[in-house]
Amino acid sequence: MNITLKYFSWIRVKLKKSHDLIEFNQTISFKELKNNLISKDAIYQEIFEDKSVKFFLNLKEIDDDNQTLNNGDILAFLPPVTGG
């Protein structure tokens, strides 16, 4: 299954990319995805430890690490907003 990751603001700058398409053999939880990303790149550790960063799955904020991710899902990484 495929999951699209979208990065914004300082996270996009730090990772030097605006998105990723990642593939898994089976359904995973948000927590498992976090561990998977941290094992690939230490930058993700900093991102996931930053309590001000919010994560939106298909435009809805994730409030449970055990939430399941499905094929075609879009997960966005959002630092505190600064519009207006």
Add this chain to the structure above:
Amino acid sequence: MIKITNESFDLEAEFKYVSSDTNGAYSFFIGTVRSDLSSSNKKIKGIYLECYEELALTQLKKIRSKALSIWKLNECLIIHRIGKLDLGEKIVLVITASSHRANAIEACEFVIDSLKIDVAFWKFHLLDNDEKETVLQKNLDNEKMLKWKDIIN
């Protein structure tokens, strides 16, 4: 009406859009790019606005809907620009229209306060040598939102 755009907007044209003889009052908020210093004390030459458009539209619709129902507005228009903006350029426009001024003024303030902490836009300061600096959220903006807590819940 909600719009996220790369283009500037014309105040008179937008006023005509919300204008109606059922309204007795309009309140406007216009945010512009001000001359400022970066966190490293460099003069900024403009800003760059990034947006997660699908999410921002959903969030703006929620804010607009709350404003319309709580303050019984006849119309609420929100336009937010994205991309590169020079000093002095318009960033955001909020127009609220109602029968009486108190509702229009209060709702306009609520919309811009909410937008500043709840909608997926991010600013960068543009510096010399095409350098970009992330703008951080201000605590003051979060504190301002506390004012609306009892009204919107």
